[in-house]
Amino acid sequence: MIDLSVHVDGLRLANPFIIASGPPSTNANVIARAFDEGWGGVVCKTIVLDSTKIVNVSPRYARWRVGDEIVGWENIELISDRPIETWEEEFRTLKMRYPGRALIASVMEEYRRHAWHEIVERVQRAGADAIELNLSCPHGLPERRMGSAMGQSPELLREVCGWAREVARVPVWAKMTPNVTNIVDVARAAVEAGCRGISAINTVLSVMGVDLTTLRPEPTVEGYSTSGGYSGRAVKPIALRMAMEIAREMGSRASLSAVGGIESGDDAAEFILLGASTVQVCTGVMIHGYELVKKLERDLRAFMERHAFRSIEDFRGYSLRYFTSHAELVAKKHGAKSGQDTAWSAERFIEQVDRESK
């Protein structure tokens, strides 16, 4: 009765659940594991033409725990340090073994048109079903004018997305950084440059904490640290807000692949209600393992059953209609009492909350 399959930008996915670019998609072995468990698609760890420049440090993760649970995760990890030739071979093997699964190549390059042409052409020749442009990694690479250094400027982003589109024969999604004042400006630039979809969000710039014994910031590498990227459940409200704004602005002009803090089928349902066609998971897989997809599917089906939704399209974007301006909320709340005193006071607000919570 319930159909979880998704048809988006010419891709057919068995379900809306995609592994986001990151450690859970770092090589062919783990990508195969994801397909075996039932994930609808995988975005590989971001590939670059010259991986010799990618030098990671350790430790590169810091976690925020509440009780036993990890609610937030900071990383200062860079993109893939594996050669593109290895990735090309692995793509070919994966496409042979899993022809029906969506394999999405995440790519990043420097600000050079021919470099973007080359990387897009190489991954699509190797079998990528779609390409996600990483214009959003917030640490390490912006120092070299890559990643979010490009994604924070609508002009640069428009140019780079245009370069990718000049040679792409498969759908191109642009992955947004949340570290901007207005996400809609950058998303619009990507769509105007020809991107079929928007992925949002990459990690939120953060400092995880300071160790009160050593007085050093975390994660500490030889006593020092740098700003990192925050992910996991703690970022979900930020990701939902950005998904909502992008979906309201884009309407049917672009697809939305939502990412940020998704760990349950209910989380996925919320993003779909705000317009997402697919949902991506990174930190949730690092915490719960690849088998998480089974629970995501089960929970999403249960949600759909409760509301008698038969397909993802039955409820995609349904809740967007309930967003409005604050002024409109005030009018809705108090408009009915026009002619009466509508002056705002703390006492009246508390009385009202008390009344409504009874």
Ligand SMILES: Cc1cc2nc3c(=O)[nH]c(=O)nc-3n(C[C@H](O)[C@H](O)[C@H](O)COP(=O)(O)O)c2cc1C
């Ligand atoms: C350790 C780590 C490494 C990541 N590496 C990449 C990457 O190489 N490329 C990319 O586009 N996003 C990368 N991300 C961002 C995730 O794909 C995702 O956008 C973000 O973590 C929010 O989703 P989540 O809360 O499900 O993790 C990384 C995230 C983490 C935690």
